Amino acid sequence: MLGAALPAVNWGDIFSFQDYGQLVVLLANSIVAGAVLGIVGGLVGVFVMQRDLAFAVHGVSELSFAGAAAALLFGGSVVAGSIGGALVAAILIGLLGARARERNSIVGVLMPFGLGLGILFLSLYDGRSANRFSLLTGQIVSVSSPDLGWLIGISAFVLVALVLVWNPLRFDSLDPVSAEARGIPTRTISLVFMVLLGLIVAVAVHIIGALLVMALLVTPAAAAMRVAASPFTVPLLAALFGFLSAVGGILLALAGTLPVSPYITTISFGIYGVCWLVQRSRERVRRTA
DSSP states (O other), X not given: OTTOOOOOOOGGGTBOOTTHHHHHHHTHHHHHHHHXXXXXXXXXXXXXXXXXXXXXXXXXXXXXXXXXXXXXXHTOOHHHHHHHHHHHHHHHHHHHOXXXXXXXXXXXXXXXXXXXXXXXXXXXXXXXXXXHHHHHHOOGGGOOHHHHHHHHHHHHHHHHHHXXXXXXXXXXXXXXXXXXXXXXXXXXXXXXXXXXXXXXXXXXXXXXXXXXXXXXXXXXXXXXXXHOOOTTHHHHHHHHHXXXXXXXXXXXXXXXSSOHHHHHHHHHHHHHHHHHHXXXXXXXXXXXX
16 A cells, blocks of 8 residues: 555564574684684785775676686586686786786776676576575685685685785885885786785685675775774784674674675774774864864
């Protein structure tokens, strides 16, 4: 009837904490995966922001999605397919996109190509629809013990490699002209970082999905840079924000009926919003001081 009252939202259909403790134990792999990914993703995200690669993250995730979809269609390892697609995209961007304008053009070409390929492979796949949907929006129940081993191993490799190249990478990210003048192999450093970015994007796709991977690789670092400037504080805050977004989102998703990605992105955006308000408050205090 026209004018009839709309039914109220039944929060019991969205959140249910019945048997919550058992679910936490059952999906412990997903929680560990989210914690690892949030921390490493936050650290990588610092350099993503400093090197203006937020757009590139999305491009790499689309090729990672295409590789995972191809593996799903042909019966291969989804993890391996995801990694393969992400590395192809990362290496192409690293080799051909030395300057920002060139890089954005390459990413703009790769994104629709990867998304189109992924959709093609998924449309040909006649298996469970949940498998197709999870590649786009994430799926917490898909983290098996072998997948967790892959994720921890790849994340550990990315973290160790990032620590080893931290100083020259930071120098190149903040002042590439001076870094090159000092003899730092900027092109090699750029390619190494793109490979590390490709690896962490590939594993992030399995938690949060290809469409929303920037919530863990861009937003935590962007939030940290709103409230800090220290070379030590920014990475620590970025890792903390990434951890809170990933683990908090997964814990909420355990009690909900929605995919994990809305929870992670909402927490991540909420943290960014708070940091933005803190920054604006500090600016007003300085102006009135």
